[in-house]
Amino acid sequence: MKTVRVRVAPSPTGDPHVGTAYIGLFDYVFARSRNGKFILRIEDTDRTRSTPESEQAIMESLRWVGLQWDEGPDVGGDYGPYRQSERSEIYRAHTQMLLEADKAYRCFCTPERLTEMRDRQRKEKLPPKYDGRCRELKPEEIENNLSEGKPFVVRLRIPPHGYVSFTDKIRGLVQIATEQIDDQVLLKSDGFPTYHLANVVDDHLMEITHVIRAEEWISSTPKHVLLYEAFGWEMPQFIHMPLLRNTDKSKISKRKNPVSLLWYKDQGYMPEALLNFLGNMGWSFSDGREIFSLDEMIADFSWDRVGTTGPVFDITKLDWMNGMYVRQLSPEKLTSRLLETALAGRDVGRERLLRIAPLIQERITKFSAEEFDAMSDFFFIGADQLEYDPGLLAPKKTEPADVAPALQKMRERFDALDAWETQPMEDAIRALADEIGWKAGSLFMCVRIAVTGRKATPPLLESMVILGKDESLKRMDNAIEKAQALL
RNA sequence: GGCCCCAUCGUCCAGCCUGGCCCAGGACACAGGAUUUUCGAUCCUGGAACGAGGGUUCGAAUCCCUCUGGGGUCACCA
Secondary structure, three states: OOOOEEEEOOOOOOOOEHHHHHHHHHHHHHHHHOOOEEEEOEOOOOOOOOOHHHHHHHHHHHHHHOOOOOEEOOOEOOOOOOEHHHOHHHHHHHHHHHHHOOOEEEEOOOHHHHHHHHHHHHHOOOOOOOOOOOOOOOHHHHHHHHHOOOOOEEEEOOOOOOEEEEEEOOOEEEEEEHHHOOOOEEEOOOOOEOHHHHHHHHHHHOOOOEEEEEHHHHHHHHHHHHHHHHHOOOOOEEEEEOOOEOOOOOEOOOOOOOOEHHHHHHHOOOHHHHHHHHHOOOEOOOOOOOOOOHHHHHHHOOHHHEOOOOOEOOHHHHHHHHHHHHHHOOHHHHHHHHHHOOOOOOOOOHHHHHHHHHHHHHHOOOOOHHHHHHHHHHHHOOHHHOOOOHHHHOOOOOOHHHHHHHHHHHHHHHHHOOOOOHHHHHHHHHHHHHHHOOOHHHHHHHHHHHHHOOOOOOOHHHHHHHHOHHHHHHHHHHHHHHHHOOO
């Protein structure tokens, strides 16, 4: 059995895309499950749009989610170079082979003529297709054009009749009439190959056994099949994964969905969760579980369980899943993640955070500064910086005038406590509530506002322990003062 | 528009290949309840789908056909 070799082949033209991680995940999982190789190939044949920054970001993001490749531009390998812009000679030589075998031809048509041609075809409601003007140029004409230095492209000569078919591993037989296929440009006038040529040549030379890519490529696969045939090469297995969708079912896009992996990182999503979420798109674990690690997915993976319907990318479920992952973290790991993501660049002491983090663990869904602050900013400011509406201090169904005296008594009881621990505090609160005829919950809320300035907080008593007695009492004092205004 | 792909709860999936165990199961979200010092987490309960029409069959979510719907693609972009 041949060694499984798969590749993910992003084009470095912008932010790293979730779709790349999605396809990469299945490449990776399949390769690992079959003891194969996972390769990263950079398809930078579009000279105007490709940038080194984008390539860098793609590699960093793929590593961030945890998909490490065995061969690639940075780590090398026996089938390099892995950057298409460095393989120009290879494509030129292969184009030459095709030209000599008359499987391809030079086309001297100008872009202007082609645009005009398509406009005409559209007007006449004909399918837009190259009209074949240069298909049968005489050798002399070609020589002339060449010596005049006219720019040209090389097109694949598609047989005018017949059918092309291929078997997709998860979809079955796909067949199409060659009339439907255009004489695809293989080599652009700038000497660079198009996706189609480079892709086929590289997949063959790199001995790729399974071409895993998105559904949007199905319609160009017949061209690739014809190319393999023209070269006389063995065909890889084709597997077209379903396309990730927006809510309106269209192909996932920037305008309707966060699509950049950088965004997910910034938002504080855990890469494990993102990958797990992606693993549930189009694939399902054999026992139905939805939370699984990469290794578990590898152990259970099979193409039989890959579906063909395009899943809507619904971030709501990702949020839930991320929350599940967050809650599984140990206090130490939780603290580390917070420090390196939500709190990156802030001066927060690790020891103190180690005590706070567990209190907010089940209250945040991701490691964003927003969520962290919403939950715990009161820990990081002084008593005098605490701002809130004094009205909040008064519980429902109590006389506003009673609030200040109640807080005053509470402060005294707190101050008299032998130990600044949760149990004595709770006892004191309940006892006082009883004495003044308040519901315990009301007194809790009153103190909560006094100490945190918020209605929704982490557990109050634990928070006060962390704040310390002095700080807590100071906040009580300020609250008493504010409560005077309620009279 | 041509061609191609797809079609189960609002969403993600299971079931379909090898018809009956499915008046369709799980998860997210939503609603209600329990618990609780708030929020959250947790637990319980609930509503919620086989696109339509024809076949085949004793029997169809499952097989076949048509229609409808959605999507992709038709570049010297990938």
